[in-house]
Amino acid sequence: MPNAIEVKFLGLVPYLPTYEAMQAHTASRSAPRSVSDPDLLWICEHHPVYTQGLAGKSDHILAPGDVPVVATNRGGQVTYHGPGQIVAYPMIDLQRAGYFVKEFVYRLEEAVIRTLLHVGVTGHRVAGAPGIYVRLDDPFSHAALPQRPSKGLAASTPDFSGLGKISALGIKVSRHCTYHGLALNVAMDLAPFERINPCGYQGLRTVDLSTIGVQANPLDVAQVLSQKLTTYLAP
Secondary structure, eight states: OOOOOEEEEEEEEOHHHHHHHHHHHHHHOOSSOOTTSOOEEEEEEESSEEEEOTTOOGGGBOOOTTSOEEEOSSSSOEEEEOTTEEEEEEEOBHHHHTOOHHHHHHHHHHHHHHHHHHTTOOOEEETTEEEEEEESSOTTOOOOOTTSOOTTSOTTSOOOTTEEEEEEEEEEEETTEEEEEEEEESSOOOGGGGGBOGGGOTTOOBOOTTTTTOOOOHHHHHHHHHHHHHHHTOO
16 A cells, blocks of 8 residues: 655745755655655755756746746746745655546646635636636626636636746656646745746746735644645555
């Protein structure tokens, strides 16, 4: 039987050593994975940093200023990390867990949606754009979005009308093992997002819980998010 996910709260940590530690841990995992090689979940906040994914284009970084830019091997484009944003890094053996990458992404998003529901906010998926979004005019509305994923909607043209992005995803899978993960904005300085095209989309608005009127302690949100992730990422 697969082990339960081991959760570790790292606190406020620099990005690059954390990234390197994830890489080293994943590279050290031997196949087949045994009970002595459990899946991990690291929860943390980062000092200010821009991270660029493999698909990233330099022209999406408009004016980094004194914020360092770190190139990574995760999927996606550029995003920002900073204090007040909860970052989760699940290191899961997908083969042992029994689901594929698409299902893994769905489960990550579902954990974020359930975390937001805990504070009364409705999170939404948008066709063609991984991550979780909220209505700017009514973040608490349960009404479905017209641009939600569906068979009849072209996934190549994301529609962000009336929405703000509250959670970004970017993952890497190596030998069936995942690393990198997701970020959930709680109460942070959002100004650095204005100096990039978030996730490669010009004009995409980024929000946090504080922006939409929810006062929440990042540590409390981190606890809820960790519980939801361990539940939804279970085999």
